[in-house]
Amino acid sequence: MKEIMNDVWVKRCISVFTAAYAAVITLLTYATFLYDLEFVPDKMAPFLVIYAGASIVFMLLMIYTREMFMTKLISVLLLPIVFFLLLFNIGNGNWVLIIPPFIVAIVMFFAAGTNESVKVIMGTIYLLLYVLGIVAYVVCNMLFGGSDVETVLTPYLDKDTSVYSYYKNEMGHLAEVVDEENTISPDGRYRFYISDVKDSDKGCVKIYVVPNGQDINLKFFSLNQKGIRKTITRNGTRGIVPDVGWVVTENDVLAIQFRLMPESSLKQSKITTMPKKNYFEFLGIS
Incomplete structure (x- = not known):
């Protein structure tokens, strides 16, 4: 031996x-x-x-x-x-x-x-x-x-965080808006998510659109596509979950339809192209 x-x-x-x-x-x-x-x-x-x-x-x-x-x-x-x-x-x-x-x-x-x-x-x-x-x-x-802190809004927010305190009265509405059937586009190519932003001012709520179906799910972890996202709006108010959904316009163009506050009017943002992949997102470059 x-x-x-x-x-x-x-x-x-x-x-x-x-x-x-x-x-x-x-x-x-x-x-x-x-x-x-x-x-x-x-x-x-x-x-x-x-x-x-x-x-x-x-x-x-x-x-x-x-x-x-x-x-x-x-x-x-x-x-x-x-x-x-x-x-x-x-x-x-x-x-x-x-x-x-x-x-x-x-x-x-x-x-x-x-x-x-x-x-x-x-x-x-x-x-x-x-x-x-x-x-x-x-x-x-x-x-x-910068010093901005973004938190993706889901019904499973940690109750001990300050972000949860902003949305604790909106959790039912949040669950409806971010339900998988609502977030994924009719053709299955895209999905949206909502993000809370804490900054040096009063903060905001953002709506993003990202590619769907490009994540890789393995036994111990998932590899989630990054560096490709389109900002729909950054004008939402912290503590208020916007109404968001997909629509197909008369010209068969896919669009995000959203209302930032209950009393505000509906707006649309057409999704025709997505930005190129940002390979330097890890450096904070957006």
């Missing part, structure tokens, strides 16, 4: 196998660049157990094969991959997704049999990448994102 474990070809095969871990982390990074990752209720804990367990197993395999070329390569590449994973998820607070591969990346960077000069040079570059990258991320979000 000892001879098998010390065999160079066994180590090479295991080293190549560990590349699967780097591939999965890269895939998660790419997925969270294009989508918002949202955990299924009560599925975060089991996901963390599996995710952390797999990370530990692969880290041990990498330590075992630390002198192999593939492991050395992974140890150098994993830190920048995790940096982008951090960048795309820090705004959502998905630390469950970030911490296990970050620990693996740090441990393997120092444990791998990479040349010490390479470690010093790459370590300096990566340190600057993380520090300057996070500072740039914070600055961009402050400049472009």
